Amino acid sequence: MIRPVAYTGYLVGGVLVGAPLSAGLLTLGTLGAALTPVLVGLPLLGLLALSGIPVGVLERWRVGRLDRPAVRDPGPGDERGHPPVDPHRTPAEPGLGPWARLRFTEQATWRELAYTVLLAFVLWPLDLLVLAVVFGLPGALLAAPAGLALAGDETRVAKLWLVDGYAQASVIAAGGLLLLFALLWPLALYGRARAALARVLLAPRETETRLAEVTESRARLVAAFEAERRRIERDLHDGAQQRLVALSMRLGLARLDAPPELADRLAEAHREADEALGELRELIHGIHPQVLADYGLGDAITDAADRSAVPVDVDVELPRFTEAVESAAYFAVREALANVARHSGAGRAWISAGCASGDRHGRRLWIEVRDDGRGGAVPSGGAAGGIVGMGGTVGTGGSAGRAGSGLTGLADRLAVLDGTLAVDSPPGGPTVLRMEIPC
Known part of the structure; x- marks a missing residue:
């Protein structure tokens, strides 16, 4: 059911929110751009990027208030009658830093920013124009008797018609009332389209929710x-x-x-x-080695290298990570060293590790295991999940597991934490395994 009063209120609210929002965004953006050379503007630009989050909360509430009376008993697939749910995830750790890192990597944050910019510079002027057209001309016609009473002998209605009698003014007012009722239908359709746009941009995608x-x-x-x-x-x-x-x-x-x-x-x-x-x-x-729990991943990798059947040179200097990341990385290194000893024919291996940052994925732990073995990976059903080629033959074979599923198991262990395994194993060697885990 189309409800003109509700949609009129929704559009009026859009004007009241959008007008000051446009001024705020312009001020924040101008100050941020001007102060960026002295680094003071960077936090302001970051605040500008996150400005869509409170706007999204407000707009989801407004859409929910708009739709709630429309459907008393919505069906299982009908989202009307319920405000759109918050598309943001809860950070795994408390604090402003984890919250900000998560928000900057979520698609919902950038959709909310797009809606905020759209509302500030396009939608609210359009809302105002629609309201002015729908209520301006009919309002002027309805005010014809009042205008005539104030003017005394004659008045000009909407600067179009000269009115010099109350009978004529009453006819014009009646026409204004009919015009108002006629224009409320397209106004409600426009308001409904505006609410639908807000739902599309501010409600979570089904795939995002499931993910x-x-x-x-x-x-x-x-x-x-x-x-x-x-x-x-x-x-x-x-x-x-x-x-x-x-x-x-x-x-x-x-x-x-x-x-x-x-x-x-x-x-x-x-x-x-x-x-x-x-x-x-x-x-x-x-x-679960005690050295991993007590001293961290770096010392645990060194301990695993000391226990390896193949001599291993270690170049590792790492901070502490979460227990899941350290455990996955440690056992992946253990498995890689075991495969080197079993399959590569190598006389020596090397392990290096570090923590990279600055890409779109955030901070990532990387570990590289290299040996001087015979190389020559043998494909076994193509690349497994999480295995990426680095210039050699890719598969579940190679010096890290020629005849079995060594690489597959290793990649699966990393994939649990959204990690990847890259393999470079040309014939004649050397073989290089590079493991990366978001941290």
Whole structure:
């Protein structure tokens, strides 16, 4: 149902919001551009880019107020009657910095800015023009009797018709009323189109909503997986390992007082207990190394290089990252080194890592694993998800996994955190794996 009164109020509100908004944007933009050479203008331009966020909140509320009475019981696919939901995601960390980084990378922020600029310089003057046309001429006609009474003997209506009698003025006023009712229909259609434009630009896309849900769900799964990994490591460390240590000590003490016919058997049992304890410690280290939790990714990569069967030179200097990023990067490096040892025939490997920033993806952790092996990646069904070519043959083979799915598993591990794996492995080597993870 078309409701002229509601849409008239909506357009009047657009004028009241847009007029001061245009002045504010012009002032902010002019000051930001003028002060940019002395760096003071950069925060002002950043504030200008984020100005669409409060405008988006206000406009979504106005559209929601406009549509709520229109549909008392909207169907499952009908968005009318409900204000558009906020398209922005909640930052993973508190504070202004994480909030600003997230907002600058969201498409919704730039759509809101586009709508804000459109409202400030195009839409509100258009709204004002429509309101003036719809109410200006009919209003002048309706005021003909009042104008005649004020003028005394005659008056000119809308600067078009000379009126010198109340009968003529009454006819003109009646015509103005009919014209007003006739113009309310196109006004309501225009207002409806304006509200639809606001919904298109300010409401979240269905794909964005689903992507945000998938991203948040994946983050929760990664966090749950890491928590479960830590729990298993803690249970093994505090439970089974302590029992094996106690068993080994008791067997050692028993050997001291054992008769000769039992000493050899106790010694053998003691050796097996020590071997089981060593294997359990290696298993615990593989589940979640303590050096990673205590000292961070840089020292954990160095520790993994020391344990590698192939000599590895390490050039790594990294800050601390979130637990999920450090864990994914560490186990990816472990897997890469294991594949180098198994498949490359390399005599030496090199690991370098750092943190890049400044691109559209924000800060990214990168790790490069290089070996002097024979190279020559063998395709296995084409590039896997997250695997990108760097000039060599790309696939799930190569020195990082010639006969299996080594690269696929490594790429899948990185893809959980939106990371990528780039492979360069020409025949004859060297092979270079470059891993990147947003951080």
